[in-house]
Amino acid sequence: MSESADSSAPSPAEPSDFIRDLVAADVAAGRYSRIHTRFPPEPNGYLHIGHAKSICLNFGIARQFGGICNLRMDDTNPAKEDIEYVDSITADVKWLIEGWADHCLGLKPSGATPAPNTVEGKSDFLMPAVSGSESSTGKLEPLFASDYFEALYGYALELIRKGVAYVCDLSAEDTDAYRGSPDRPGRNSPYRERSVAENVDRFQRMRAGEFPDGACTLRAKIDMASPNIWLRDPLIYRIRHAEHHHTGAKWCLYPLYDFAHCLSDYLEGITHSICTLEFEVHRPLYDWFLNQLDLARPRPHQYEFARLNVSYTVMSKRKLLALVSEGRVTGWDDPRMPTISGLRRRGVPARALRNFAQRLGVTKYNGVTEVSVLEHAIREELNTSALRRLAVLRPLKVILTNVAPGESYTLAATNNPEDPSAGTRPIALSRELWIEHDDFAEVPPPKYFRLKPGGEVRLKYACIIQCREVIKDATGHVTELRCTADLDTRTGGPNSGKKVKGTIHWVSAVDAVEAEVRLYDRLFTEAEPEKDGRDFRSVLNPKSLEVVTAKVERSLADPTPGMRFQFERIGYFWPDPQDSRPGRPVFTRTITLKDTWAKVAGGG
RNA sequence: UGGCCGAUGGUGUAAAGGUAGCACAGGGGUCUUUGGAGCCCUUAGUCAUGGUUCGAAUCCAUGUCGGCCAGCCA
Numbered sequence: 001m002s003e004s005a006d007s008s009a010p011s012p013a014e015p016s017d018f019i020r021d022l023v024a025a026d027v028a029a030g031r032y033s034r035i036h037t038r039f040p041p042e043p044n045g046y047l048h049i050g051h052a053k054s055i056c057l058n059f060g061i062a063r064q065f066g067g068i069c070n071l072r073m074d075d076t077n078p079a080k081e082d083i084e085y086v087d088s089i090t091a092d093v094k095w096l097i098e099g100w101a102d103h104c105l106g107l108k109p110s111g112a113t114p115a116p117n118t119v120e121g122k123s124d125f126l127m128p129a130v131s132g133s134e135s136s137t138g139k140l141e142p143l144f145a146s147d148y149f150e151a152l153y154g155y156a157l158e159l160i161r162k163g164v165a166y167v168c169d170l171s172a173e174d175t176d177a178y179r180g181s182p183d184r185p186g187r188n189s190p191y192r193e194r195s196v197a198e199n200v201d202r203f204q205r206m207r208a209g210e211f212p213d214g215a216c217t218l219r220a221k222i223d224m225a226s227p228n229i230w231l232r233d234p235l236i237y238r239i240r241h242a243e244h245h246h247t248g249a250k251w252c253l254y255p256l257y258d259f260a261h262c263l264s265d266y267l268e269g270i271t272h273s274i275c276t277l278e279f280e281v282h283r284p285l286y287d288w289f290l291n292q293l294d295l296a297r298p299r300p301h302q303y304e305f306a307r308l309n310v311s312y313t314v315m316s317k318r319k320l321l322a323l324v325s326e327g328r329v330t331g332w333d334d335p336r337m338p339t340i341s342g343l344r345r346r347g348v349p350a351r352a353l354r355n356f357a358q359r360l361g362v363t364k365y366n367g368v369t370e371v372s373v374l375e376h377a378i379r380e381e382l383n384t385s386a387l388r389r390l391a392v393l394r395p396l397k398v399i400l401t402n403v404a405p406g407e408s409y410t411l412a413a414t415n416n417p418e419d420p421s422a423g424t425r426p427i428a429l430s431r432e433l434w435i436e437h438d439d440f441a442e443v444p445p446p447k448y449f450r451l452k453p454g455g456e457v458r459l460k461y462a463c464i465i466q467c468r469e470v471i472k473d474a475t476g477h478v479t480e481l482r483c484t485a486d487l488d489t490r491t492g493g494p495n496s497g498k499k500v501k502g503t504i505h506w507v508s509a510v511d512a513v514e515a516e517v518r519l520y521d522r523l524f525t526e527a528e529p530e531k532d533g534r535d536f537r538s539v540l541n542p543k544s545l546e547v548v549t550a551k552v553e554r555s556l557a558d559p560t561p562g563m564r565f566q567f568e569r570i571g572y573f574w575p576d577p578q579d580s581r582p583g584r585p586v587f588t589r590t591i592t593l594k595d596t597w598a599k600v601a602g603g604g
Numbered sequence: 605u606g607g608c609c610g611a612u613g614g615u616g617u618a619a620a621g622g623u624a625g626c627a628c629a630g631g632g633g634u635c636u637u638u639g640g641a642g643c644c645c646u647u648a649g650u651c652a653u654g655g656u657u658c659g660a661a662u663c664c665a666u667g668u669c670g671g672c673c674a675g676c677c678a
Contacts, residue, residue, distance in 0.1 A: 016618090017617095021620095040678090041678090042677085042678050044677090044678080074678065076677090076678080077677060077678075079677090080677070080678090171676095172675085172676055175676075176674075176675085176676095179674060180674075181606085181674050182605095182606050182607065182673065182674060183605060183606040183607090184606080184674090185606090186674090213676085214676065217676060226607085227606050227607040227608085228606095228607060228608075228673080229606095229607085229673060229674050230673075230674095232674085235675090235676055237676090238676035239676080240676085254676095256675090256676075256677085256678090257677070257678050258678095260678095261678085277609070277610090277671075277672065278671090278672055278673080278678095279672095279678090280608065280609060280672070280673090281607080281608055281609085281672065281673050282673090283608095284608095304609085306610090306671090311615085359616080359617085359627060359628080360616070360617085361616065361617045361618085362617095363610090363616090363617075364609065364610060365609095365610060365611070365616090365617090365670095365671090366609095366610080366670080366671050366672085367615075367616065367617095368615075368616085369615070369616055369628090370614085370615045370616075370628065370629065372615085372628055372629055373615080373616070373627075373628050373629085374628095375628090376627085376628060376629090377628095379640090379641090380641095383640080383641060384641095388638080414637095417638085417640095417641075418641070418642095447639095449639065450639090458637055459637090460637060460638065461637070462637090464637095489637095491637075496637085499637090500637090501639090502639080503636090503637050503638065503639090504638090505638075566638085566640085568638050568640080569638045569639080569640070570638090570640095571640095593638075593639095593640050593641090594640065594641090595639070595640080596639055596640090597639045598639090600639085
């Protein structure tokens with residue numbers, strides 16, 4: 001709710017890393033008129049926290065150097081992509097950068113495609129982006145690699161005419177066989193020396209739909225003996241008679257990543273094309289295509305950094321899809337998922353994610369970041385802004401025997417000790433109340449500061465009570481406590497300074513409202529779910545979700561959507577954006593409070 | 605056994621030939637009407653071996669370990 005409202009808070013200093021250093025050097029050398037990055041997901045799944053790192057890097061650089069970061073759908077494979085993903089990706093990116101880098105978001109007018117033009121006597125195509133700050137009245141949409149198919153087709157023809165690309169009729173199996181292996185050179189395709197005229201003709205017929213799927217491909221003529229497999233005459237186009245989510249039935253041949261990506265970058269005027277480490281071996285190919293073509297404008301360059309891994313979760317789209325499709329979570333936005341939509345649904349503020357990403361650093365070392373770093377960033381953000389409220393998750397009834405039925409005392413509860421301007425709210429203390437079952441121990445362990453038979457404890461914002469009697473049911477289960485209240489120890493009372501070891505939270509029974517509370521925990525029981533090749537399904541945390549019916553204070557009966565709360569001594573919560581209803585609140589736990597007692601007690 | 609890339613406390617990262625620092629985690633303390641937060645203190649590190657140098661985490665060599673690459677996926 002208040003995510004952009006707090007943009008006045010000091011933003012941390014711009015981080016420094018080897019990529020930013022390279023960009024800064026390019027700026028200092030005057031190599032580009034404007035820095036232009038891009039975030040190019042394939043719309044075949046939801047974005048996850050690993051993408052968040054990339055988004056923060058790419059938009060962070062655009063922001064820092066006064067440039068733009070294009071949001072581009074890298075949609076060259078019609079078989080895997082879907083409009084559902086285009087929409088979710090767009091929403092996730094906008095949410096993550098809102099109030100921080102919206103002015104750097106590069107989009108384009110709906111339906112726009114690259115315009116042919118001439119630069120310094122050379123024919124060229126350019127797909128200019130419209131940033132959030134360059135406001136336009138028209139409707140904007142992300143950029144799509146599929147909007148460049150016509151331009152890409154032209155570049156492919158140029159390669160053919162140069163004699164560095166050819167149509168190959170080898171089957172998929174034979175293409176594999178001819179490629180060789182990492183330690184064994186490949187062999188030239190028998191179609192490698194076709195004439196330019198024949199290649200042009202065949203490529204045009206490929207486009208015209210004369211060949212079935214797989215009948216032939218367009219390949220770059222590079223070096224079948226290269227130690228880098230990606231330089232062994234890589235495929236440029238394959239035939240796919242398939243409907244594309246963005247171009248419909250217009251095309252039956254589709255470009256492959258290596259060819260499409262570098263040229264998409266070029267068409268958009270990208271200066272720094274930042275991707276993850278697994279593309280490092282593709283960089284010579286990225287450069288090869290751009291260098292073969294007679295390009296009019298400065299060409300982009302690719303840089304690689306290590307993708308993010310986080311402990312106690314999995315990150316690949318394939319595995320996340322499996323969790324969803326196998327029903328192990330409720331959907332892509334299940335609060336236990338490491339997806340951006342899952343984290344959002346859990347109540348994690350975008351700013352916490354950005355701060356997390358910033359602390360990660362950018363290197364070429366593939367490691368695993370401990371989830372505690374993320375958790376810390378979330379608590380840090382929520383601690384300053386969340387309103388404190390009293391809620392009892394596992395209620396135990398307490399009767400204050402010296403308070404008469406109907407008698408009531410109004411007390412002032414602090415809304416946020418980190419922010420005095422948040423003020424106080426009145427809460428009522430009366431004869432019957434609820435406390436946390438865990439806050440009473442009939443046989444207390446050593447150093448137990450909470451309520452025990454005969455013991456004293458302070459009720460937060462109220463007074464000290466003493467346990468006089470323990471009532472149990474037939475099975476010996478504690479069902480009720482009879483206590484006396486020392487009203488002189490109330491805030492402002494004559495004995496308010498009296499010290500007791502423990503302070504517990506509580507809710508007055510007459511004022512309590514019932515609420516469903518969803519207690520989410522980490523999805524896996526192992527820090528590295530896939531360690532030693534084991535199936536991540538075998539280490540799913542069976543207790544990753546527990547639902548309880550809590551007693552919450554009346555002010556929580558109809559929570560404002562988007563509002564963050566700290567249930568004192570428990571954790572951070574917010575009304576579930578899907579399921580919470582006025583008068584029937586449903587709270588989702590974003591994260592627990594750090595609890596040093598739980599650690600001492602061995603988790604409890 | 606081919607190529608490319610990497611290696612700094614438990615984890616993630618700084619140090620661009622000159623005092624190995626920061627964050628998270630861990631430990632201790634202080635404060636506290638949240639066993640929260642804050643504040644203070646603290647444990648713990650340059651993969652190995654040579655070389656260059658007055659001086660090496662940094663440069664060079666060799667080795668070790670790890671990641672990536674043989675999709676008509678991206």
